[in-house]
Amino acid sequence: MYKRLDMSDSIRVPPEHLGEDVNESVVGALSKNVEGNIFEDAGVVLAVEEVTSVEGGKIEPEDAGIHYDVEFTAIAYQPELQEVVEGEVVDITSFGAFIRIGPLDGLCHVSQIMDEYVNMDEENNMLVSEEGEKTLEIGDFVTSRMIAVSMKNQDSNKINLTMRQPGLGKEEWIELYEEEQAEEDDEEGDN
Missing domain, CATH: 3.30.1490.120 (RNA polymerase Rpb7-like, N-terminal domain)
Known part of the structure; x- marks a missing residue:
């Protein structure tokens, strides 16, 4: 904030x-x-x-x-615990994605990117869901939530992020989730 x-x-x-x-x-x-x-x-x-x-x-x-x-x-x-932020993916590694939020970078560990298992596509430098429907690469804009914040000084600070809940992630993931929810609601209404 x-x-x-x-x-x-x-x-x-x-x-x-x-x-x-x-x-x-x-x-x-x-x-x-x-x-x-x-x-x-x-x-x-x-x-x-x-x-x-x-x-x-x-x-x-x-x-x-x-x-x-x-x-x-x-x-x-000053980043705050549970704050929802928007940012740009600035680096992809086998253990997660670094996301620039304001003047700082936070880490979204692979276990916190999505509900599906995530693989590293080293050739294309991107993270890909097990089903292959979702990808995350440098330059993507995402919405995430801060789940750990430690701000001591220049040498010792960390921000951990999650995108594993409705309304978080890339815009197309959020739209896909909303479409799936609408379909489920329609099916329930037909019963």
Whole structure:
């Protein structure tokens, strides 16, 4: 989920920016050091929107930079457990599909792609259902649900996804399911 957050941090402005406007230097340092990073309690910071407070201006021993305590507003993406998301398949492996959801990639394990058994078609770099009716390949757009989320930092984060329920998967899978349900409803109505 995308959020606007009030955040605070201590930011180091490098010595080459001494003498410049303090607010501009702080905004530049925040952009460089905060945007694109993962924070456990905030998710991925996409952009610093506004600096609301700059305090301090401390010099630390053996550091030519100046450190400021800063409060700012940022736009962040924080994935939430059970959230339904749309994304693009960006990689296919024998163990599943990686799906880009916003600024992050999540893994949909082969056991979570569909109810049928899934085989890897290495020649065409795609996953294929046992019946051969459904395929999943790079560039496909899918709807999935987050079943595990762990956002600690850049080196340790994971998002696990599932497409094994009605209304999830590729658009044509969803349409096929709806057609099958309509046929079943018609058969029940005839009885």
